[in-house]
Amino acid sequence: MKKLILLLFVVSFSLQTNAQKSDKELVTQACMNYLEGFYQGDKAKLKSALSPTLHKFGYWKSQKTKKYGKKIPMTFEGALKFAENVVSKNNYAKKGSPKKVAILDIMDKIATVKVTAYWGTDYMFLAKQDDGSWLIEQVIWQGPNKK
Known part of the structure; x- marks a missing residue:
């Protein structure tokens, strides 16, 4: 009986660990799709x-003035329009551009x-x-990165 209880505990713990890994993978994939998009x-x-x-929304620092401009907003539709412009203007990211995803926290329903x-x-x-997928709801950014 003790072995059965121990086995059930180990299986239960493994399933919980795999579910968390799955969420981590799904969050990472959503962020990579964002970058690659x-x-x-x-x-x-x-x-x-x-x-x-x-x-x-975000803030861009001018290389000339060294000051940040006004807040730059973007909606879902604006993001799709940006993607269209990348293709139509042949303005793809340079090879080797950074694509770094650092998960700060994952909970049951939210992640940062x-x-x-x-x-x-x-x-x-x-x-x-509800289907188990993860979607980006809010983004705040600033650029460019310091070299």
Whole structure:
């Protein structure tokens, strides 16, 4: 009986650990789809990563004035338009551009992530959907990154 209880405990713990790993993989994939969507102009990847109610904004520091400009907003539709422009203007990310995803925390329904991209650093909030997928709900960013 003790062996059976121990076995059930080990199996239960393994399943919980695998579920957490699965969430980690899904969050990472959503963030990589976000980066690759912008880098490659891939609207399908952006649609798989972004909530239709996306709230994204950031600040860009001018190389000339060394000052940050006004807040730059972007909606879900704006992200898709950006991807279209990448393709139509042949303005793809340079080879070797950073694509770093650092998960800061994952809970049952929410996750926070730091992403480093060619334009700068993004901090993201993701939400787990009813189907188990993760979507990026909010992003705040600044750029460019310091060299």
